[in-house]
Amino acid sequence: MDLLAGLNEPQREAVLHVSGPLLIFAGAGSGKTRTLTHRVANLILHHRVPAGRILAVTFTNKAAREMRERLNQLVGAEANRIWMGTFHAMCAQMLRIHGHLIGLDPRFVIFDTDDSTRLMKEILRDADIDSDRYPAPRMLARISDAKNNLQSPDDLQSVAGSPYHRVVARVFKMYQERLKAAHALDFDDLLGEAVRLVTESEWAREHWSERFLHVMIDEFQDVNQAQLAWAKALASKHRNICVVGDDDQSIYKWRGADVKIILDFEKQYSDAHIIRLEQNYRSTQNILDAAHGVISNNFGRKAKRLWTQTQGGERIVLNGAANAQEEAAWVVRQIELLQREQHLKLSDFAILCRVNAQSRPFEEAFMRARVPLKLVGTQRFYDRKEIKDLVSYLKVLYNPNDNIALGRIINVPARGIGATTIEKLGMIARESGLSLRDVILNCGQEVLGRAINMKLEPLRRILITLQTDAENARSVVELLDKVLDRTNYYEFLRGDRTGNGNDRVANVEEFMSAASVFDSRMQDEDFGFSDESRDPESPMEGPPYLGLFLESSALESGTESGATGEDATVLMTLHSAKGLEFPIVFMPGMEQGLLPHSRALWGEQSGPDELEEERRLCYVGLTRAQQRIYLSYATQRTLHGRTESTQPSQFIDELPPQLIDRSGFARVGASSVSSYATTWESSGSSSSSRSAFAPAAAPRSSEPPRYRVGERLKHPTFGEGVVVNASPSGGAGEWVEVAFLSQDAGKKKLAVAFAPLEKVE
């Protein structure tokens, strides 16, 4: 197979590079994945490197999956033997195998952010620390920073120069102690402990660094010190470390990413070979020039410039709107126009926002226009309460020391065990050194008192029965079924008075089917890289792979559900757009305070570095576009319930002026529209803000309709919605069709005479 076919010169150079450190600057749309996969294929096919001795690390599961899939096409099933996955998954893997060398329980559980927050709150409460001055999330952020920099509580303690920092250090210490007691690692610990493994255990370092003939790191601009240390240790023996990234796309500083790491790679490895991939296969030259105009204002970036063979292209359309509603209406109109002109699918359009809060006006405008819009990356599957509950039951069964998981389900479904009781149980547990579970199961009336003891009885029965169930279950689904059954979980959900009962049942069902997919994968496949992970020495109770299931539910955010398959325009944040591409990109909210964000502009922690990161965010957005970019700003915006005047983004001024198309301004209000004009709506519109939806002089009965298309209203069960259609008013048969904001309520036709509808301003 010719692995070089269709590759450009620097790409070929990268593919052919075999030994020694290699740094690839891969610009947006420069064919990075192609280059990487071909390089790995070359190692395997032409240099006889056993796949099992290659480590390829990514930040996301998605990236890892994509890469594995493409490698499968190149080298076949052999690709499954490559150690490929996220930093966290790879670290977890190693720790399951050798964690015992540094004193870890091989059955450790992984705490996600929610678990960590619960634990932190518990600590603050127990230690009587004022959670207003020391909020749990901020404590966790400081701790995360420390861990990303491989600092221990003692390290923090010794450099603490203020009472605040001393509290942080103290809290950090307690946090680690409790994690340890729960046999748990948080996300950052996975990395930190993996680093500790290869530094403290000479044997482990020898083993793993010998094993990996090649180490590849993707998105290297986003690595932190812990990740760097880990990668360096693993590559220490053979020194075949290949890192790929783009400093211009580093947008995760707030998560510990340190751009300097990629910029200083040459200092770490003085013999590093450097390759720049600057030919772009995604965008028009105009788009690249516009993006370059912006990014070139950053200092200390690696000099480079994307170019493409597709010369010219459309100019960047710029629009100024009166407010966010007008802005959204403008976007819908452009999409409708473009879609008619070109033959584009709705999914060819993406709306990229700085913050999630920008999405509301778009949801409304799209609903009015009846153009499907899909919000991407808003709520993650495993973050849902009902899913967390079920996972917590499994966690408790798997690891009896996981007090946080037990704490979550101790009163779910409600069984009369309240905060006071839980507090008391926790006290006893800590004082006696027992796990919460042992206190509940093994302490009697003498210790707990009569009332509590009695209230605990049903929970005890459930836990004990489930323990037996876990030992007998042959699959995760089977065990989950038992959990649902023993806890009466469905009944509990149906009793949900907030009206989300049905959604939640649906979520549980979706979770069950995910579990069943996992089951079948485990049962008939030799799952990838983990030949060592199945340790016959440590028999597990319940499904042998329950631990793996828990791990994947902690490490896979769960590509959000609701994949309806319907063609829809997507809306997402700039952050989640990284790595994606779209023919047409809209970037609304090009304002001072939004992009660049106020926190970077005039907040406490504002500064040149923060502004540069905002600029990179802008750059990431611009370079997502293949054909056209539409930028817009609103001159007034309501944020946090306060309407304020805004200034256009400074980044607009950084665009080469000749590449900006301002004709959009002229069109505002003038463009006649549109498919959402219905019976009594005219297509004319003035410049007033409600103009596009105002009633017209068109056919209209003597009485004006009570509900007009475009109007917002509220229904006690379905929530808020927008009128998308209505019958002529008057008479018993009058109806309105309402698109409700809640995804699941959807569209409903309601009889005006009967439905308890309320207008909303």
Add this chain to the structure above:
DNA sequence: ATGCACGTACTTTTT
């Protein structure tokens, strides 16, 4: 112990 009402605060979120 649970439910409601009020006050406050609030980017981004790969794992």
Add this chain to the structure above:
DNA sequence: GTACGTGCAT
């Protein structure tokens, strides 16, 4: 404008 956390009343 909402979502969450605290505090009070049931």
